[in-house]
Amino acid sequence: MSTPTRSAQDLSVPIAGGVGASPDRPDGILKVRGEFAYSSDLWTDDMLWGATLRSPHPSARIRAVDLTAAVAMPGVYAVLTHEDIPGPHKHFGLERIDQPVLAIDRVRYQGEPIAIVAADHPETARRAAAAIVVDYEVHEPVTDPRAARADDAPRVHEDGNVVRYARIRRGDPDAVADVVVRGEYEVGMQDQAFLGPESGLAVPALDGGVDLYVATQWLHGDQRQIAPCLGLPESKVRLTLAGVGGAFGAREDLSMQIHACLLALRTGRPVKFCYSREESFFGHVHRHPATMRYETGANRDGKLVYVKGDIVLDGGAYASTTTAVTGNAVSLGAGPYEVPNVTMDVWGMYTNNPPCGAMRGFGSVQAAFAYESQMDRLADALGLDPVELRLRNALHEGSSMPTGQVLDSAAAVREILTAVRDLPLPADPGPVRDPLALPGGAGNTTHGEGVRRGVGYAVGFKNVGYSEGYDDYSTARVALRVLGGEPVAVVTTAAVEVGQGHVTLQQQIARTELGVEKVVIPPADTGVGSAGSSSASRQTYLTGGAVQEACRRVRQRVFDLVGGDRTLELTGGKVVTAAGETVADLVEVLGDETVEETVEWHPRRTRELDPETGQQSFAHLQFGFCAHRAVVDVDTELGLVKVVELAAAQDVGKAMNPEAVRGQIHGGSAQGMGLALMEEIQVSGGKIRNPSFTDYLIPTILDMPPMAVQVLELADPNAPYGVRGAAEPPTISAGPAVVAAIRAATGRPVDRVPIRPQDLID
Amino acid sequence: MRLTMTVNGAEQVLDDVWEGESLLYVLRERAGLPGSKNACEQGECGSCTVYLDGAPVCACLVAAGQAAGRDVRTVEGLADGDELDVVQQAFLSAGAVQCGFCTPGLIVAAHDLLERDPAPDDATVREALSGNLCRCTGYEKILDAVRLAAARRAEVRS
Structure with missing residues (x-):
């Protein structure tokens, strides 16, 4: 060890870009220059292009598949069906291994892959796929998930149509209330509509394995499903994250991964897949549509007595994450309120509709539309202000959930509701209005006549992390070494950057914990342990926790190198005492040595719901809460809506990166608003009618209103830095707030989202 | 051909x-x-x-x-060697980039807008960028970025 130097240090100035700051993204320069390599940008000299033949029918038996014409086409290198899958698995699935890699004798949804092709030009591959002749025996599809529950309903899978039935029985099922409101609600099928299409490049390796560069949400989750279909050990199926163009749940399930690997291994050439937008609508799961029947009872003073809910979620042809979606709907379905008596029944169903799975806020988004609609209906029946009714029943720290779980950290329902309520309202527009600012916009459909303004509120919540007994964890490897004469931390994880800014966050944590400015984040790959998925609002908590712990162990080892004093600190590239005196320069302490620690970090373990009663004292790790206030103008003659403002308040525990948090709230709010007003995959007879951005509408910059955001930081003492998962809650409450505002403007009940103009006029 | x-x-x-x-x-x-x-x-x-x-x-x-x-x-x-264009820098600084897939198109569209109208109001920005979809940001920080770029271009000029 070199001679310690001593000089005064100002510890009140933390190193720039640490936790709590909003530094630039490390991938930002590449992204603004157009040089960031997304999965659809990957390219090698000798690569082939993959294409997929998909079923046009939602339900059919396959009598025969004739590949002759496709195989004979010049430029085609391989045409594969299920018979070419080495196995042992020929199926995959996140929770239940029920989905064929390529259809085996029957298809269960429109768009199900039947055969795959590799060719030297994408158009050749598409034409070859189109030249495959399939002889179908077309069946009547199962399309009504409620009817599919009947014992004599046609079966989508041999073991029945119920993927999961879950229920809660709490308190007195026969409780009586002064005021009772009932409602039936429906949520349409929403699409994640990420912009970067499903894509990736599989490269055959010399060891007989394969290297897959892909946009996904969980590298190890993919690896676990791919390897047994290729007949390879996981060690020979290596995944590296390629640039991800958004995810929102749609990349939790596999799309082209196994197909690309199969073709690469068969041809000995790299194979690239890149779905078109139309194919993307068939290539990933969507948000579960839901039908929900609710009955809510309260006393005259506005205290809730009971909630009874019956929810049917349409999971479509394969299970995907339907069991988790069902679990969320049942356990969160009474809303963020204290309810002594709860009866909830939730079915996650198989049908021949498009498969549904993860999308931001899953299970909670659907239920929130019902429970918040019920609260407004109840407020109306009681003659109470809707915010006041919510405040009287708000969950708080120490409250019991319908599952019996006691909230052991802040549940800031009251605080966020009052925060949005107290924000100034947008100014009254006055009698003369710019038509562009009115419903209908540039369509110039009104000059203000028939336009009514409404204000609505909603609050929602979501479990953070994996629930119901899943052993959730993440892995981080942190190395501290001298590079180019300065100390550098290298943080390696398999955590997926989907755009949320997790790479920035990892740098921030390392800067704060290790007091070094330079932090390198190598590409995420399966060379380090699993980080779990970038979903469930969990990555800041989980991988953030793993990186923090790994950094702290590295730091401890550095202190050991200078004598083991545990009260020392690392800052500004120096080891300093608590009093701020420099003990040693990190460059000198480290010398040629690399101090490295790998940590597998587990939070508290959740447990399963009781199957009979749904009771469990710790089914969920943490809850995130968000409230919205929406202000809308509605043209009551044409049924057109303009959202004037969408304000949000959210408790994030700790704003690790305040600007990134605000970005999550903005983006999540937009997706919630989209579900309320415009976003629906229209399915009839099991077929998607609008698989394009021409016909599936997501909010544009003209649709979005200004969004005021209030961020609260009520630390969760059980979580790293006190953080609370933040990504999903805004998507949950935004839609119900918009609907409430529309009800206030029109007086109409509005029991289905997305709202169509005809729902708002006579 | x-x-x-x-x-x-x-x-x-x-x-x-x-x-x-x-x-x-x-x-x-x-x-x-x-x-x-x-x-x-x-x-x-x-x-x-x-x-x-x-x-x-x-x-x-x-x-x-x-x-x-x-x-x-x-x-x-758009960039001049290592030096980012003002619009590129503004998108980065304003936090208008999340997944970034829409970013190249939005930057070209915003660049074109500011070439035509150096000081657009919000309504003009929304109209000009209404043909560019973004799924991550809700557009708030994209508006911030265009405002920032317009201000920086004005500074450079004055």
Whole structure:
């Protein structure tokens, strides 16, 4: 060890870009220059292009598949069906291994892959796929998930149509209330509509394995499903994250991964897949549509007595994450309120509709539309202000959930509701209005006549992390070494950057914990342990926790190198005492040595719901809460809506990166608003009618209103830095707030989202 | 067919182009310029916005042959070496980049707007960028970025 130097240090100035700051993204320069390599940008000299033949029918038996014409086409290198899958698995699935890699004798949804092709030009591959002749025996599809529950309903899978039935029985099922409101609600099928299409490049390796560069949400989750279909050990199926163009749940399930690997291994050439937008609508799961029947009872003073809910979620042809979606709907379905008596029944169903799975806020988004609609209906029946009714029943720290779980950290329902309520309202527009600012916009459909303004509120919540007994964890490897004469931390994880800014966050944590400015984040790959998925609002908590712990162990080892004093600190590239005196320069302490620690970090373990009663004292790790206030103008003659403002308040525990948090709230709010007003995959007879951005509408910059955001930081003492998962809650409450505002403007009940103009006029 | 065009100031001669290819495909797969993005390939999302003879177009809607002999400027052609264009820097500083897939198209569209109207009001910005979809940001920080870029351009000029 070199001679310690001593000089005064100002510890009140933390190193720039640490936790709590909003530094630039490390991938930002590449992204603004157009040089960031997304999965659809990957390219090698000798690569082939993959294409997929998909079923046009939602339900059919396959009598025969004739590949002759496709195989004979010049430029085609391989045409594969299920018979070419080495196995042992020929199926995959996140929770239940029920989905064929390529259809085996029957298809269960429109768009199900039947055969795959590799060719030297994408158009050749598409034409070859189109030249495959399939002889179908077309069946009547199962399309009504409620009817599919009947014992004599046609079966989508041999073991029945119920993927999961879950229920809660709490308190007195026969409780009586002064005021009772009932409602039936429906949520349409929403699409994640990420912009970067499903894509990736599989490269055959010399060891007989394969290297897959892909946009996904969980590298190890993919690896676990791919390897047994290729007949390879996981060690020979290596995944590296390629640039991800958004995810929102749609990349939790596999799309082209196994197909690309199969073709690469068969041809000995790299194979690239890149779905078109139309194919993307068939290539990933969507948000579960839901039908929900609710009955809510309260006393005259506005205290809730009971909630009874019956929810049917349409999971479509394969299970995907339907069991988790069902679990969320049942356990969160009474809303963020204290309810002594709860009866909830939730079915996650198989049908021949498009498969549904993860999308931001899953299970909670659907239920929130019902429970918040019920609260407004109840407020109306009681003659109470809707915010006041919510405040009287708000969950708080120490409250019991319908599952019996006691909230052991802040549940800031009251605080966020009052925060949005107290924000100034947008100014009254006055009698003369710019038509562009009115419903209908540039369509110039009104000059203000028939336009009514409404204000609505909603609050929602979501479990953070994996629930119901899943052993959730993440892995981080942190190395501290001298590079180019300065100390550098290298943080390696398999955590997926989907755009949320997790790479920035990892740098921030390392800067704060290790007091070094330079932090390198190598590409995420399966060379380090699993980080779990970038979903469930969990990555800041989980991988953030793993990186923090790994950094702290590295730091401890550095202190050991200078004598083991545990009260020392690392800052500004120096080891300093608590009093701020420099003990040693990190460059000198480290010398040629690399101090490295790998940590597998587990939070508290959740447990399963009781199957009979749904009771469990710790089914969920943490809850995130968000409230919205929406202000809308509605043209009551044409049924057109303009959202004037969408304000949000959210408790994030700790704003690790305040600007990134605000970005999550903005983006999540937009997706919630989209579900309320415009976003629906229209399915009839099991077929998607609008698989394009021409016909599936997501909010544009003209649709979005200004969004005021209030961020609260009520630390969760059980979580790293006190953080609370933040990504999903805004998507949950935004839609119900918009609907409430529309009800206030029109007086109409509005029991289905997305709202169509005809729902708002006579 | 052989396709000759000017891309980001340099002449490109591309052989064996299939007549059915779009300008977007040629840029991405033949000219080594994947910055323009392929999110919808029917002119709805704006992710592939490039300048064609100085006018912003969706490269996915332009047949490759239509670009013959013309001048194309892509997102890769905006920066001056290592120095980012003001609009690029503003998108980065304002936090307008999340996944970034819409970013190249939005930057070209915003660049074009500010060339035409150096001090647009919010309504003008919204109108000008309404052909560019973003799924991550809710557009708030994109508006911030355009305001910031306009302010910085004004500073540079004064």
